[in-house]
Amino acid sequence: MATIKDVAKELGISVSTVSRALNNHPDIKEQTKKEILEVMKRLNYTPNALARGLIHKKTNTIGLMIPDIADPFFSEIANGVEEVLTEVGYQVVYGNTMRNPDKEKLFLSSAKERQMDGLIVTPNFMDEKLLEQFQRLQIPVVFLRRRSPEGLAAPFVDVDHYKGACMAMEHLIGLGHRHIGFIGMPELSFLAELRYQGYVDTMHAHGLTPNPNAITRGGRTIAHGREAMSRICEQNKDLTAIFAANDLLAIGALEWLAIQGIPVPEKMSVVGFDNLEVASLHWIKLTTIAQPRKQMGEEAARIIDRMIREETYQAQSVFFEPELIQRNTCREV
Amino acid sequence: MATIKDVAKELGISVSTVSRALNNHPDIKEQTKKEILEVMKRLNYTPNALARGLIHKKTNTIGLMIPDIADPFFSEIANGVEEVLTEVGYQVVYGNTMRNPDKEKLFLSSAKERQMDGLIVTPNFMDEKLLEQFQRLQIPVVFLRRRSPEGLAAPFVDVDHYKGACMAMEHLIGLGHRHIGFIGMPELSFLAELRYQGYVDTMHAHGLTPNPNAITRGGRTIAHGREAMSRICEQNKDLTAIFAANDLLAIGALEWLAIQGIPVPEKMSVVGFDNLEVASLHWIKLTTIAQPRKQMGEEAARIIDRMIREETYQAQSVFFEPELIQRNTCREV
DNA sequence: AACGTTACCGAAAACGTTCCCGGAAACCTT
DNA sequence: AAGGTTTCCGGGAACGTTTTCGGTAACGTT
Structure with a gap:
């Protein structure tokens, strides 16, 4: 590979020039500059x-x-991040952790x-060692789709998962549903907890008691949703609605219902969370809670950029509002 | 940030140590080593x-x-690449080009x-300038899901798109279909061309002539598929089958057919290409051509690793075989 | 003609490492 | 006790840049 020295030697001039x-x-x-560029x-x-x-x-590099x-879900966030960051001259380096703490x-x-120069992170679970690592990092960090842990003065960009869950539940209860099941994600996940709390609290707020038999927690895929739905349905004949903690789970539930010939929304209402592309497919048309994914990525990118550029910048965390997207999987009862 | 000098000074020893x-x-x-690590x-x-x-x-860095x-499609490839590369100690840096030549x-x-140290690339379209850039690169490169351009001694990892398209068409024709439409991707794309050729050649091979009115080219999204299907159906009342150049297009077509109340496969057979997750959804069950995405990523990663490690390694390109996945969107006629 | 400006350039230090080379002890030999 | 080995360490060059500082020539000014 040619270096600056090579071109200097070639022209008999100094590297400074x-x-x-x-x-x-x-x-x-101007003349020497032109010559140099030519040799380069x-x-x-x-x-x-x-x-x-x-x-x-x-x-x-970010x-x-x-x-x-x-x-x-994440690839769209990533696109948002990348769009604004490459615009201002950064290269973004992805770290795919597969929810593996070691990674x-x-x-x-x-x-x-x-x-x-900076980091945008969505850690899956924050344990002692990870927190310490963040504290020793000495690099600007913003947390994404997750609140920053206490003991760390880092801003975050997130949607109000708790509120979103409450909105979903309010919708269902407002439609007259009383027996509502919950299909949740693994308990060790941060936002799984928040969405679950939203479910429980809203039930209580309306004088309803969550039925442990109608609650599963532990997966995040379509297959999990299918399985969870079958388990819940078998144990709860009076159920009229399901709140799934993400769209993939909801779609799995929908699949199982379709296979069993249980009509949606006539016999069962379901609402999801995330508003993935696939939720809007003609056969699915899932009622769900939307988060402005791309915007969240963009916002996080803008914040990290300012944190790097402006020494004194005191970044503010931002909460995005979730939004109820009504489609065809809920009905009044 | 502390440097090696700082810890040397702290202990009154040299940086070499x-x-x-x-x-x-x-x-x-051993003793000094322990002290050093402590200070670090x-x-x-x-x-x-x-x-x-x-x-x-x-x-x-790759x-x-x-x-x-x-x-x-690409995120799964990427996961394959990353899995083997991080295993051997590389960090992978993504370049999201959005099919933009400048990017x-x-x-x-x-x-x-x-x-x-190395590059794995899927350029969208190879023009003069890009080719020259590759030639001047002086970094090992392997092409992925695309053959390497002539004039560049780089290996590639690809699936035989042409053969895959032929397989799809053979399947349809074997089922008795004679009037088959084609929904294609933008013409400037490399593999769009190959899949289109597969369609045309297989038609000819069976004495059939492709009807220009039953062919669209120019998109790769669900929305495109929907629109294309509507256009083609209105102009071709005798059509019994559609080959879509990718699954998203096929799903769009399926959506339009469902909305129009045209039953699949009874009135219309459709086959896609790619075998995305979503194609296996209960309501879709699309017959399609599968490619071993993750394997392709892994293979590309293994090749680039060897190219870097072994000076003399003469990398061989590899073709993966496409596979017909039969589901519920085709019927005999 | 003497001076101050301006335009352009080179030398060299610095960034944080690695690594070769040499040297000083300390340890074995015989 | 003299020599040879081994063990451990420091000095300094190198990697490819940027940047400060100083210097020389050419110019304009009075």
Whole structure:
């Protein structure tokens, strides 16, 4: 690989001058600059970002740590992040953790070693060691789709999961439903807990008592939803509605109902959470809670950018409002 | 940020010794090594990957350039790539190009500046300038889901799109269909062309002539599929089958048919291409052509790894076989 | 003609590492 | 006791840049 020295030698000039040509510094004659650029092209020269980063203490790199890119939920967030970040000259480095704590820790240390300028993260579960790692990081961080842990002065961008869950439940109860089941995600997940709380609290707020037999927790896929629905239905003949903690679970439930020939919404109402693309498919038309995914990504990106640029910037966390999207899977009872 | 010098000064020893502790070099007393590691922890020291990369001329970084992470097709490929690459100690840097030629070029130059060790790429369209950029790259490259361009001695990992399209068509024709429409992707895409050729050639091979009115090309989304299906159906009353160049288009077609009350497969057979998750949904059950997405990613990763490690390795391109997945959207006629 | 400006350039230090080379003890030999 | 080994450590160059500082020539000014 050709270096700045090579082109300097080629022209019999100093590296300083070549560097000046590169950074269009004013202290250089137009003529020599032109010659230099020519030689660079000829030698197939490309500046070395490592050397630059070493001097400037800046790599123009932002780490984006998320649980799973293949999850459409996150890939859309990621697109939002990337869109605004590349616009201002950053390269984003993904960290796909697959909800594996070790991979999370590995990514964080890698981020520090590689001198990334900032981090946008969605850790799955915050234990002691991970928290400590964040505290020692010395890199600006914003949390995404998750509140930042106490003991860490980092801003976050999130949707109000609790409120969203309450909205879903209010909708169902407002429609007259009294016996409402819940299909939840694994308990160790942060937002699983919030959505579950929304379910429980809203039930109580209306004088209803959640039936433990009508509650499952533990998955996040379509297959889980199918299985959960079958289990719940068999044990609860009087159920008229289901709140699923995410759309994939809801769709699994819908599938099982369709296979059993139980008509939706006539015999069973269901509402999901996330508003994935697939929820709007003609055969599904799921009533669900929407979050502005792309906007959330964009906002997080804007915040991290300012945190890096402005030394004194005191970033504010932001909550996005969830929204009820009414489609065809609920009916009055 | 603490550096190696800081910990050396703290202990009154030389940086060389500290470096030895870091790389567990044999020339160091166990005792001093222990002291060094302790001070490192206390000072919150992390090695600087930029400085290391500068010396070793290796960054342990692989670039993965793909059109769209949010596309489930690519995110699964990406997961395959990442799985094997992180296993052997690489970090993968995504380049989301959104099929934008400028973004592709930007990513390539960024990859070179950042001294990435290797690249796995899925460029959308190969023009003169992009090809030249690849030729000047001086970094090992493997092409993914696309054949490598002539004039570039790079291996590729792909599925035989042409053969897959032929298989889909053979299936339809074998079922007795004679009037078969085609819903295609934008013409400037490399694989769109191959799948289209498969359609045309198989028609001809059976003495059938493709009807220009029953062919659309130009989209890759569900919305496109819906629109294309409506257009084709209105102009071709005798059509009994549709081959859609990808599953999203097929699903769009299916949606339109469902809305119109045209029963599938009774009145219309349809087959797709890609075998996305969503194609197996209960309401869809699309007959389609599968590609081993994750395997393709893994294979590409393994190849790039060897190309980097073994100077003399002559990488072989690999074709994966497409597979016909029969579900419920085709019938004999 | 003497001076101050301006325009342009080079030398060298610095960024944080690694690694080669040499050297000083301390340990074995015989 | 002299020599040879081994063990451990420090000095300093190198990686490819940027940047500060200083310097030289050419210019304009009075």
